[in-house]
Amino acid sequence: MSTAGRSLEALKMLPFFATLRADTFERLASAVRIERFRKGDTLFRQGEKAASIFVVIEGFLKLSRVSPQGEETLIRIFGRGETVAESVAVLGDDHTTTAEATGPVTVARLPASVVAQVAREAPELSLAILTEASAKIWALMDEIETLKAQTADQRVLRFLISLCGSSPGPLTARLPYTKGDIAAYLGLKQETLSRSFARLKGVGVDIDGRDAHITDVAGLKAEVERLNRIV
Amino acid sequence: MSTAGRSLEALKMLPFFATLRADTFERLASAVRIERFRKGDTLFRQGEKAASIFVVIEGFLKLSRVSPQGEETLIRIFGRGETVAESVAVLGDDHTTTAEATGPVTVARLPASVVAQVAREAPELSLAILTEASAKIWALMDEIETLKAQTADQRVLRFLISLCGSSPGPLTARLPYTKGDIAAYLGLKQETLSRSFARLKGVGVDIDGRDAHITDVAGLKAEVERLNRIV
DNA sequence: CGCCGCGTTGATGATTATCAACAACTGTGG
DNA sequence: CCACAGTTGTTGATAATCATCAACGCGGCG
Numbered sequence: 001m002s003t004a005g006r007s008l009e010a011l012k013m014l015p016f017f018a019t020l021r022a023d024t025f026e027r028l029a030s031a032v033r034i035e036r037f038r039k040g041d042t043l044f045r046q047g048e049k050a051a052s053i054f055v056v057i058e059g060f061l062k063l064s065r066v067s068p069q070g071e072e073t074l075i076r077i078f079g080r081g082e083t084v085a086e087s088v089a090v091l092g093d094d095h096t097t098t099a100e101a102t103g104p105v106t107v108a109r110l111p112a113s114v115v116a117q118v119a120r121e122a123p124e125l126s127l128a129i130l131t132e133a134s135a136k137i138w139a140l141m142d143e144i145e146t147l148k149a150q151t152a153d154q155r156v157l158r159f160l161i162s163l164c165g166s167s168p169g170p171l172t173a174r175l176p177y178t179k180g181d182i183a184a185y186l187g188l189k190q191e192t193l194s195r196s197f198a199r200l201k202g203v204g205v206d207i208d209g210r211d212a213h214i215t216d217v218a219g220l221k222a223e224v225e226r227l228n229r230i231v
Numbered sequence: 232m233s234t235a236g237r238s239l240e241a242l243k244m245l246p247f248f249a250t251l252r253a254d255t256f257e258r259l260a261s262a263v264r265i266e267r268f269r270k271g272d273t274l275f276r277q278g279e280k281a282a283s284i285f286v287v288i289e290g291f292l293k294l295s296r297v298s299p300q301g302e303e304t305l306i307r308i309f310g311r312g313e314t315v316a317e318s319v320a321v322l323g324d325d326h327t328t329t330a331e332a333t334g335p336v337t338v339a340r341l342p343a344s345v346v347a348q349v350a351r352e353a354p355e356l357s358l359a360i361l362t363e364a365s366a367k368i369w370a371l372m373d374e375i376e377t378l379k380a381q382t383a384d385q386r387v388l389r390f391l392i393s394l395c396g397s398s399p400g401p402l403t404a405r406l407p408y409t410k411g412d413i414a415a416y417l418g419l420k421q422e423t424l425s426r427s428f429a430r431l432k433g434v435g436v437d438i439d440g441r442d443a444h445i446t447d448v449a450g451l452k453a454e455v456e457r458l459n460r461i462v
Numbered sequence: 463c464g465c466c467g468c469g470t471t472g473a474t475g476a477t478t479a480t481c482a483a484c485a486a487c488t489g490t491g492g
Numbered sequence: 493c494c495a496c497a498g499t500t501g502t503t504g505a506t507a508a509t510c511a512t513c514a515a516c517g518c519g520g521c522g
Contacts, residue, residue, distance in 0.1 A: 087365035134318035
């Protein structure tokens with residue numbers, strides 16, 4: 001099978017496409033362009049008209065906003081299966097953020113015009129887009145809760161736990177992007193993240209470059225609870 | 232005209248309903264219930280199945296999340312014209328937040344089943360819901376940017392400016408909800424907000440109970456810029 | 463009146479940012 | 493293969509910001 005063929009197969013597995021009828025998927029698939037980016041590449045910029053929806057197939061994108069003074073704030077990082085710009089693109093609005101690759105990234109680019117057209121005839125697509133938007137609202141609210149209510153160590157712990165999946169025991173997880181990006185995502189300075197990692201050695205977290213060795217995942221979860229109670 | 236009739240007229244003015252075709256509006260309007268709540272009343276709770284969409288007609292609702300430890304975090308406050316729970320309700324999911332009245336509130340309650348039904352036949356309604364969801368994403372990203380990148384005084388200033396509308400000169404604005412709620416919305420403790428208000432007297436802001444007397448709105452905007460540059 | 467919710471102010475402490483130096487690693491070109 | 497620059501990450505000293513704890517004023521209301 002061709003590379004493009006494999007990518008389409010991969011697409012069909014993603015939640016956004018999985019709920020679509022076969023013919024709806026085909027119509028979208030025929031308009032999809034698979035694109036690759038390298039670290040630091042920009043997919044779109046704040047203020048540009050949103051012309052495409054992106055679906056992350058592999059790697060991570062960071063969305064950030066730039067203030068009039070040029071200060072950059074990372075809003076959120078998107079990974080495999082997540083859609084980016086789905087609502088603005090369908091509505092024909094301008095991008096309110098800038099999207100940049102945090103490393104090598106493969107995305108599917110869907111022209112907004114095609115999506116809007118197909119959505120008119122296939123209501124499941126509207127629903128799929130709304131589902132994505134709703135998930136995003138949920139995730140952003142979660143991020144706000146974290147920023148308002150939790151200390152640096154709690155945020156870092158939760159982030160590490162989110163990397164671990166469901167297995168309770170010891171494991172080694174790979175940090176998905178640079179520590180600078182992790183820090184910005186968590187609303188911390190890089191130095192603060194570094195110190196937090198150092199403190200967490202006491203609860204069985206050992207960070208070795210890009211690898212996080214965790215002695216006891218269940219123990220970490222207990223530690224988050226403990227920190228919550230103190231507050 | 233009856234009270235209900237006046238309320239329906241008011242509804243038609245709100246952005247969410249304004250884009251709908253007349254017959255679509257009628258179908259929704261016939262299912263609308265206008266409800267009033269008093270300060271502290273709960274409209275829905277985190278974890279409940281979302282059965283209705285709410286549109287704020289008058290007053291303010293605060294959405295908050297409660298951690299397993301019982302700690303409450305205010306996520307966002309919604310005012311006139313804003314829709315609440317539109318995406319979760321249409322998708323039939325559970326509420327991820329609790330909604331409480333910050334004071335006397337009038338809302339329109341739309342049964343999710345009716346909205347979902349009508350949306351199937353009137354694509355403009357799907358679009359209106361997506362528009363609302365998109366606006367919410369934008370607003371939440373804005374809140375995240377504020378939390379990550381700005382100090383207490385900057386957030387308070389921005390909040391005050393948001394109350395002022397476009398007039399540049401001196402004016403008196405009414406604080407829309409208690410200072411405790413304002414503080415929680417801005418991610419501050421009440422004491423910190425109080426001290427920030429005190430500091431801002433130096434730039435022409437005088438808080439007198441629920442009234443904010445502002446000497447020079449344009450000056451405030453300049454002050455925000457100045458604080459940004461220092462950072 | 464006395465209580466309660468709301469808000470202010472003061473003293474103190476914890477958390478996080480800032481500034482600065484340096485170590486480790488990556489890719490590049492000679 | 494090595495020197496080099498550039499990026500990434502660590503650590504230390506210090507400072508700023510914000511939270512916490514506590515006391516108290518003010519106003520409304522049973």
